[in-house]
Amino acid sequence: MLTFPEKIIFIVAAVITVFLVLRAVVRIIRIIGRGRGKPDWKVIPKRLLDAGIKTVALTPVWRKRLLVSLFHAMVVWAFMFYLFVNIGDVLEGLIPNFKFLGESAIGDGYRLLADLLSVAGLVGMSALLVRRFVVGAPELRIRETTLVHPKARSGIRRDSLIVGFFILLHVGGRFFGQTFKLALNGADPWQPFASGVASLWSSLLAPTLVIGESVGFWVAIGLIMAFFPYVLESTHIHIFMAPINFLLRPERPSPGALDKLNFDDPSAEQFGATRIEDFAWHQMLDAYACIMCNRCQDACPAYTTGKVLSPAALEINKRYFINDEGARIANGEASTKTLLEFAITEEAVLACTACGACTDICPVGNDPMRDIMDIRRSMVLMENKAPDQWQVAFRGMERSVNPWNVPPVERLKWAEGLNVPTVEQNQKAEILWWVGCAPATDPRAQKTARALVQILEAAGVSYAVLGQREQCNGDSARRAGNEFLFNELATANVEMLNAVAPKRILTTCPHCMHALENEYQQFGGHYEVVHHTEFIDELIKTRRLKVNKSGTEQLTMHDPCYLGRQNGVVIEPRSILNAVDADLIEMAKSKKQSFCCGAGGAQMWKEEEQGTSRVSTERIRQAKEVGAKTMAVGCPFCMIMLTDAAKSEAPDLQLMDIAEIVAQRIEK
Numbered sequence: 001m002l003t004f005p006e007k008i009i010f011i012v013a014a015v016i017t018v019f020l021v022l023r024a025v026v027r028i029i030r031i032i033g034r035g036r037g038k039p040d041w042k043v044i045p046k047r048l049l050d051a052g053i054k055t056v057a058l059t060p061v062w063r064k065r066l067l068v069s070l071f072h073a074m075v076v077w078a079f080m081f082y083l084f085v086n087i088g089d090v091l092e093g094l095i096p097n098f099k100f101l102g103e104s105a106i107g108d109g110y111r112l113l114a115d116l117l118s119v120a121g122l123v124g125m126s127a128l129l130v131r132r133f134v135v136g137a138p139e140l141r142i143r144e145t146t147l148v149h150p151k152a153r154s155g156i157r158r159d160s161l162i163v164g165f166f167i168l169l170h171v172g173g174r175f176f177g178q179t180f181k182l183a184l185n186g187a188d189p190w191q192p193f194a195s196g197v198a199s200l201w202s203s204l205l206a207p208t209l210v211i212g213e214s215v216g217f218w219v220a221i222g223l224i225m226a227f228f229p230y231v232l233e234s235t236h237i238h239i240f241m242a243p244i245n246f247l248l249r250p251e252r253p254s255p256g257a258l259d260k261l262n263f264d265d266p267s268a269e270q271f272g273a274t275r276i277e278d279f280a281w282h283q284m285l286d287a288y289a290c291i292m293c294n295r296c297q298d299a300c301p302a303y304t305t306g307k308v309l310s311p312a313a314l315e316i317n318k319r320y321f322i323n324d325e326g327a328r329i330a331n332g333e334a335s336t337k338t339l340l341e342f343a344i345t346e347e348a349v350l351a352c353t354a355c356g357a358c359t360d361i362c363p364v365g366n367d368p369m370r371d372i373m374d375i376r377r378s379m380v381l382m383e384n385k386a387p388d389q390w391q392v393a394f395r396g397m398e399r400s401v402n403p404w405n406v407p408p409v410e411r412l413k414w415a416e417g418l419n420v421p422t423v424e425q426n427q428k429a430e431i432l433w434w435v436g437c438a439p440a441t442d443p444r445a446q447k448t449a450r451a452l453v454q455i456l457e458a459a460g461v462s463y464a465v466l467g468q469r470e471q472c473n474g475d476s477a478r479r480a481g482n483e484f485l486f487n488e489l490a491t492a493n494v495e496m497l498n499a500v501a502p503k504r505i506l507t508t509c510p511h512c513m514h515a516l517e518n519e520y521q522q523f524g525g526h527y528e529v530v531h532h533t534e535f536i537d538e539l540i541k542t543r544r545l546k547v548n549k550s551g552t553e554q555l556t557m558h559d560p561c562y563l564g565r566q567n568g569v570v571i572e573p574r575s576i577l578n579a580v581d582a583d584l585i586e587m588a589k590s591k592k593q594s595f596c597c598g599a600g601g602a603q604m605w606k607e608e609e610q611g612t613s614r615v616s617t618e619r620i621r622q623a624k625e626v627g628a629k630t631m632a633v634g635c636p637f638c639m640i641m642l643t644d645a646a647k648s649e650a651p652d653l654q655l656m657d658i659a660e661i662v663a664q665r666i667e668k
Contacts, residue, residue: 002093002217010093013225020229028232028288030330031322035281039248051246056080060363063593064295065139068131071124078121078171079239085114085174086224093217108190115191118175122168129164132157140294146303146310147345149320156292156316159234170223177216184209233323241289242364249282249365253518256356256566258373260522261483271483272377275335276318276343279374286366287318296358296368301596302351306612309348311358311368317343318371339375349375350387351609354479354601355561360592376481389606390480397485401471402437403605408468414439414446415465418453422467423500429464431456431535432502434516436509437472438636444643445636448508451663452532458666459545463506469496473515480602487523490515494525505529508659510562510569510635511600517567531563533634533658537572540579546667549581556585556628558619558642559594560635568592573634573658580665582632587622595619599637616645623653630654632661 002010054060058076061069088100088110101107131137140156142148149155175194182188182198184206189195201209231237259280261271273279290312297303297312321342325335340346352372359367379385386394396405412420414435423432433456439449456463474489497505497520505527507513517529530538539545557573564570570591577584589595598608598615608614619642623631631646631653633639639657646653 006214006218007094010090010221013222017225017228021232024229024232027326027330031326032281032284032288034277034329034332035279035284037250037280037282039281040250041248043251044247047247051243054246055243058363060365063361064298068128071127071131074117074120074124075128075167076239078117078124079167081113081117082121082171082174084110086221089174089217090221093221111188111190112192115175115178115193118171118178119193121171122175125164125167125171129161129168132160132164139298142294142297142310142313142316143303143308146308146313147317147343147348148313149317149342151324152313152316152320155320156235159236163231163234163236166223166227170220170227173216173219173223175216177213177220180209180212180216184213235290235292235319238289238291238364241285242291245282245285245289245365248285249367250280253521254514254566255359255367256354256369256514256562257518258370258478258483261377261487263484263487270378271381272379272481273371273374274338274378274382276321276339277329277335278378279371283367283371283374284322286315286368286371287322289364289366290315290319291364292316292319293363295361295363296366299357299361299593301353301355301357301598301615301618302348302609302611304595305615305618307348307351307609308345309351309372309609311372314344314348314368314371315366340379344372344375346379346385347609349379350606351611352376352601353561353596353598353603353615355596356565357561357593357596360565373479373481376479377483378481380481381484386480386482387606390482390602393476393480393602393605394482394485397472397474397477397489401489402441403472403476404437404441406437406441408471411435411440411468411470412465414441414449415453418450419457420453421464423464423469424467426462426464428462429502430462431464431504431506432500433463433465433506434473434512434529435465435470436507436512436636438640439508440470442636442640444639445508448636448639448657448659451657451659452508454663454666455536455539455545455659459539461539461544466496466500473512475511475515475519476602476605478515478519479600480605490520490523490525494520494523497525497527502527506532506535508532508636508657510560510567511637514562514566531567531569531572531634533563533573533576534569536658536662537575537579540576540662545662547580547662548665548667549579550665551581551583553583553629554585554627555582555630555632556587556623556626557590558587558597558623558631558633558638559591560633560638561594561596561600563634564594565592573632576658576662577632580661582661585626585628587626587628589622595622597635597638597641599641604637604641614645616641617649620645620649620653624650628653630656632656632658634658 058073092098092100101110178194179197182195183201187195270278294312297310300311302309349372356369359369393403396403438445474486478486513529513531596615643655
């Protein structure tokens with residue numbers, strides 16, 4: 001029970017805290033509001049349960065760093081529960097003879113949880129501090145070659161130290177205050193740890209115990225009132241922003257689906273993001289939600305292979321810049337620096353493979369890849385900055401409607417000697433096969449296309465291709481930042497496809513699949529698109545296609561980013577391999593956490609940025625580590641990149657598309 005002077009002090013301190021918190025919150029809302037667009041509040045009801053589970057159970061965190069995640073969970077759960085504990089302690093201090101939740105079963109459970117979580121929070125926080133400041137935690141570092149805000153390298157450590165000691169003192173103050181209270185009033189079986197420590201104070205006089213209880217209260221409550229205004233300026237604001245991210249992220253058919261730009265809007269003066277306020281509102285929110293845990297950096301193939309790109313550094317730089325220029329941004333003024341001046345270098349922007357690994361692994365729902373794609377759009381559309389090799393690919397797509405710059409009249413050259421029908425020849429086809437630019441032009445990818453013809457004919461599938469009418473889907477243009485070119489290609493393709501009105505579309509390329517199914521919706525194209533691994537699996541399961549169980553020695557599966565991670569197709573390829581009795585051994589990075597081949601994000605059309613190794617070479621090394629003799633793939637870009645890398649890194653490693661593996665095992 002607080003004395004009257006203590007109550008006055010508490011009320012004054014609480015009023016000051018509320019004022020400072022509200023002022024900071026209003027500023028944050030204004031800063032986030034500077035971003036493009038508005039949240040769709042209608043999505044909240046259907047996401048409440050999922051967001052609640054992610055927030056409380058921390059489900060996105062457990063995928064990596066299990067021991068660290070456990071310590072983190074101990075701290076988070078203690079902190080969450082302490083919101084109730086602090087309320088209970090304040091009420092007990094202000095109201096005479098009041099006991100929070102009473103002596104009921106609920107009250108007993110409350111005191112037990114408070115006791116257990118107090119100890120858990122202290123243990124977890126101590127372990128995390130040791131990890132960062134004693135052990136060193138190399139995964140929390142960012143290479144010196146990567147652009148990082150000058151205040152960040154020391155600022156992150158300082159914030160961690162401040163917050164770490166705050167939690168130790170806040171939780172520890174309350175816990176030890178409770179031990180003095182129990183020593184004064186008697187042990188409580190529902191507070192076993194606090195009662196055990198209370199026995200150490202049995203020799204102290206009552207006035208000393210009262211002072212100890214009071215000191216514990218003021219350490220705990222005083223610190224929490226000081227902490228809330230501070231935390232809104234630190235990285236640990238993520239404890240409040242992560243749930244908002246889970247609730248309000250824009251709905252998309254796939255994580256990697258990019259937003260459409262409106263080139264018909266005469267008032268539009270900016271395409272892509274040149275300055276931080278050019279981002280969408282949720283990209284501004286990302287800066288506040290970022291934990292600065294570097295998990296996205298660990299997953300990034302560019303950073304892994306020694307390049308200057310770090311998605312973590314991008315979000316960290318955004319946050320520190322907002323801290324510096326928040327007043328200007330909140331007041332509607334233009335920021336003083338461009339994104340390329342403080343957030344990320346041009347070289348780093350060009351190194352991104354758009355694989356989405358950073359977005360997938362982020363435990364708070366951030367999307368650094370989208371930031372990079374928007375910066376690319378600004379570079380290409382606003383500043384005409386694009387590598388010469390991209391310009392060559394752009395011209396190929398503009399003139400010959402494919403980045404290889406092969407004339408459309410040669411679109412069906414790959415099918416010479418085969419009886420491949422066009423839509424004009426088979427207007428009632430069960431399947432429209434969108435062959436794609438790679439199988440139509442690249443010699444290695446053509447082998448996959450010819451193998452698929454064998455499979456379709458063996459299964460008696462009625463199919464047709466577009467022939468010379470087919471053109472590039474535009475995925476590479478969009479991910480290179482040339483949204484205008486993608487807009488033209490997508491508009492023309494949707495008009496043509498809507499006229500053909502296919503029942504289903506079959507693709508051998510995940511990038512074709514992704515564009516046709518997820519991104520053409522923005523242009524009025526709504527199609528059922530199936531990847532060839534899905535379709536082959538369907539044919540086998542329905543017994544339209546019979547295969548031999550001849551087996552494959554030590555085979556591993558490379559999951560293309562835009563098949564597994566972006567579109568969730570990971571079971572079907574493995575089901576096919578199981579059907580042919582393949583001896584499948586998984587690489588450490590597989591399925592939705594697969595490692596990129598290095599071709600995505602339009603990297604296929606330019607030289608890789610400088611690093612310690614090539615992305616494709618690193619992937620081949622991962623296959624060698626598991627002793628694979630054969631690598632199965634399901635993407636022509638992956639096939640091209642990995643085949644080239646294997647020539648020098650693993651010449652004995654055989655690369656085969658799933659279709660090729662099945663074609664060899666068709667039961668005659």
